Amino acid sequence: MSMAMQSQFNFYDSQSFYDEMFDKDLTVRMHYEGVHRTFARMKPPELAARHATMQQRMLEEGITFTLYAQDQSEPLERTIPFDYIPRIIPRHEWESIERGMKQRVKALNAFIRDIYHEQAIVKDGIIPRSMIIGNTYFRPEMAGLHVPQNVYMTASGIDLIRDEKGRYFVLEDNLRTPSGFSYLYKGRSLMSELFSELYLSSAVADIERSLNIFLSSLRSLAPSGKRDPLIVLLTPGAYNSAYFEHAFLAQQMGIHLVEGRDLVYKDHKIYLRDLRGLRQVDVIYRRLDDEYLDPLAFQSDSLLGVPGLMNAYRAGNIAIANAPGTGVADDKAVYAYVPDMIRYYSGEEPILDNVPTYVLARKEDREYALANLDQLVVKETSLSGGYGMLIGPAASQKEIHTFADAIRRDPSRYIAQTTMKLSRAPVMLGGAMQPRHIDLRVFVLMGGSQMHVIPGGLTRVALQEGSLVVNSSQGGGVKDTWVLSR
Amino acid sequence: MLNRNAEALFWIGRYMERAENHARLIDVHFHLQAEDTLAIPRSDGGTIKQTLCKWGRIVDALGSRSSYEQQYGSYTEQDVVHYITLDRDNANSLVTCVNHARDNVRTLREKLPSELWDVTNGFYLWLREKQAGDLTHESPHQFFSRIKEWTSLFHGITQSVMPRENEWHFIECGRYLERTENTLRIMQSAIMTRSLSPSEEGDNFEIYPYLQAVLRSVSGYQTFRRYYADGVSPDAIIEFLVLNEVFPRSVHFSLHELDAHLRGIELQEKQLRSAHDRIIRQVVKLKAELACLEREDLQMDPEGKVTGHLLQAAGQLGAAFAQTFFRFGEVSA
Numbered sequence: 001m002s003m004a005m006q007s008q009f010n011f012y013d014s015q016s017f018y019d020e021m022f023d024k025d026l027t028v029r030m031h032y033e034g035v036h037r038t039f040a041r042m043k044p045p046e047l048a049a050r051h052a053t054m055q056q057r058m059l060e061e062g063i064t065f066t067l068y069a070q071d072q073s074e075p076l077e078r079t080i081p082f083d084y085i086p087r088i089i090p091r092h093e094w095e096s097i098e099r100g101m102k103q104r105v106k107a108l109n110a111f112i113r114d115i116y117h118e119q120a121i122v123k124d125g126i127i128p129r130s131m132i133i134g135n136t137y138f139r140p141e142m143a144g145l146h147v148p149q150n151v152y153m154t155a156s157g158i159d160l161i162r163d164e165k166g167r168y169f170v171l172e173d174n175l176r177t178p179s180g181f182s183y184l185y186k187g188r189s190l191m192s193e194l195f196s197e198l199y200l201s202s203a204v205a206d207i208e209r210s211l212n213i214f215l216s217s218l219r220s221l222a223p224s225g226k227r228d229p230l231i232v233l234l235t236p237g238a239y240n241s242a243y244f245e246h247a248f249l250a251q252q253m254g255i256h257l258v259e260g261r262d263l264v265y266k267d268h269k270i271y272l273r274d275l276r277g278l279r280q281v282d283v284i285y286r287r288l289d290d291e292y293l294d295p296l297a298f299q300s301d302s303l304l305g306v307p308g309l310m311n312a313y314r315a316g317n318i319a320i321a322n323a324p325g326t327g328v329a330d331d332k333a334v335y336a337y338v339p340d341m342i343r344y345y346s347g348e349e350p351i352l353d354n355v356p357t358y359v360l361a362r363k364e365d366r367e368y369a370l371a372n373l374d375q376l377v378v379k380e381t382s383l384s385g386g387y388g389m390l391i392g393p394a395a396s397q398k399e400i401h402t403f404a405d406a407i408r409r410d411p412s413r414y415i416a417q418t419t420m421k422l423s424r425a426p427v428m429l430g431g432a433m434q435p436r437h438i439d440l441r442v443f444v445l446m447g448g449s450q451m452h453v454i455p456g457g458l459t460r461v462a463l464q465e466g467s468l469v470v471n472s473s474q475g476g477g478v479k480d481t482w483v484l485s486r
Numbered sequence: 487m488l489n490r491n492a493e494a495l496f497w498i499g500r501y502m503e504r505a506e507n508h509a510r511l512i513d514v515h516f517h518l519q520a521e522d523t524l525a526i527p528r529s530d531g532g533t534i535k536q537t538l539c540k541w542g543r544i545v546d547a548l549g550s551r552s553s554y555e556q557q558y559g560s561y562t563e564q565d566v567v568h569y570i571t572l573d574r575d576n577a578n579s580l581v582t583c584v585n586h587a588r589d590n591v592r593t594l595r596e597k598l599p600s601e602l603w604d605v606t607n608g609f610y611l612w613l614r615e616k617q618a619g620d621l622t623h624e625s626p627h628q629f630f631s632r633i634k635e636w637t638s639l640f641h642g643i644t645q646s647v648m649p650r651e652n653e654w655h656f657i658e659c660g661r662y663l664e665r666t667e668n669t670l671r672i673m674q675s676a677i678m679t680r681s682l683s684p685s686e687e688g689d690n691f692e693i694y695p696y697l698q699a700v701l702r703s704v705s706g707y708q709t710f711r712r713y714y715a716d717g718v719s720p721d722a723i724i725e726f727l728v729l730n731e732v733f734p735r736s737v738h739f740s741l742h743e744l745d746a747h748l749r750g751i752e753l754q755e756k757q758l759r760s761a762h763d764r765i766i767r768q769v770v771k772l773k774a775e776l777a778c779l780e781r782e783d784l785q786m787d788p789e790g791k792v793t794g795h796l797l798q799a800a801g802q803l804g805a806a807f808a809q810t811f812f813r814f815g816e817v818s819a
Contacts, residue, residue, distance in 0.1 A: 194627075196625070196626060208698050209695070
């Protein structure tokens, strides 16, 4: 190891965290050798040039998300920070993640179906009824309703982290309208174009076919099994922060990108209003939340949805992906019961574990948590996006007190989790590799007859040194994720 | 207009289109990973399994495998990229095509909009400066994107400022005849791939990236999706590339454009007019054959007989052009 390279590792303390690239003694892990060689060899000017090219390309292609800040009159449109040192997952490791993902999503789907039909899991005492009835995302409208192919979640995004030993844990399930597909695909095309030699010599599992499977999954939901179903992607509109993703997916899958006002309800069917008149829509891939879908059924002042959509849905004339009401299973309190669900519905032991979680509605969990708040992470159960969190080890006494009071006032609003020592991966900052915490959002696609996990997924990076918050709304960045195919 | 002017114009259209197609094809294939084994039909009717990596396929699609092998021997990325782009000894390389187009524009400078000379000359001068290392070490994708920008600029200028007279029609005839041939060549490589995939509907797992590359190389991916949705199969792609009526790089579309521009050419000389009519009839006959082609004909064609026949017909059209309009000119294909 040369002296020049040695100096890079002064940033590194690999003692307390698992590092994706380096072993405990700072040797490069075998599956990272090619990547490490490539980046260690590059001179700062070259790295800077690549970075500039990448930024330029992202701006040109409009790979941006919109940030609405309270003190800003103009929303910020910014490129998501993209780090070009890929995250690499060896094949055998991925295979077990893939099995775990399929097992988990299958159980979650069975759970949601059960909740809106027999509720056997409640009757058998596995999950308390209050978890369901009190759940913000429970949709009574879905009770007893048959959804096409019994598929509730065409697309799910499951977030994985690794602890200091490198073991994978599920951090949360995103089952409503998970996003990040476009960053995954754009990240891959940027890497394959800007680092083509490295990419081509690395035998990376293909992700293009997954888009085709995504489309097949949507098509498989068409009621009456039409040969040529009309599929639309329902977006809240161009001002939505994930609009780039909506446009990207519609374009790649060749489906129509529509807003609520482009759709019409008539005779228990949904029609698309276009130059050719009204055409019946078979499948809606929606990227807006339940409460905005149909002002007649949910939030009555919403202008984003389609009045009557739920009637058409009940009549079996339209498929909605993901189905309304899937949020009942991605609530942070229900999360604690997912391992039990897996055992209950499949009779198998979970392949992927949950992060140890305390349900604060339970007395003994609550008492333990209140006594140990300085070591725990506390999350609100009805909010997503990294807001409303307490990170105990990093919080002041005052913050801890505030949270303790809030927990005592309304314990069922919170869960607490062991603070995980998130694994880290090197990012390129100022011409040197520096370790930053990461997680991994894995995307699972489910159709009428098949289940598919997109190889790799979206690695999210907390760019602030020492920070554990990876959400892009909180300034996190992303990396391309390579699953080695040999 | 002189015969040699007509010939020069026709070849300007051809060379510019060829440069663009080469850039498209190599750019897309560059990002393909799979090193796979393709069945290569042997002249004695048998089939040998031999490893032909994507680089071999690129050379194959550009129709010059034997000359490449004589010169370079094996298929490596560096060699193939150099051969296709910067090799001045390769009659089909990018730099040769652009150079020929520029020479031809030069002989016609007084008849053509000056902007056309400026762009062709600029294109050539830019390309001449490129070294093999520039392509592979930086971003090949950016290089090929620039090539497409240059050719788009050229076509944009012809579109927006050329009078719709014989000069214009000759350039366009060259362009669409070249495009017909190119699309057919790309399809032949798709047919080779089809012979590898399982016959039943379903898992094109191995060849999916390649099929997608075929579509992307003609920028047909999004249009294809609109017509075939998730049915990405070699059969569907071949059908799309031959028969689609609205996709501007399909064989159908190119032939119809060729026909229209051919009819746009106005001739005074009686003898020439009857020869001109003969070519038009030849194109009409080919269009009719295409109209009679069914899905099944293309699917029942494992050896690529149909595409082979179409390619041959396109070659005959090129020859007919030469005999009719150029007469004394050398045809340099």
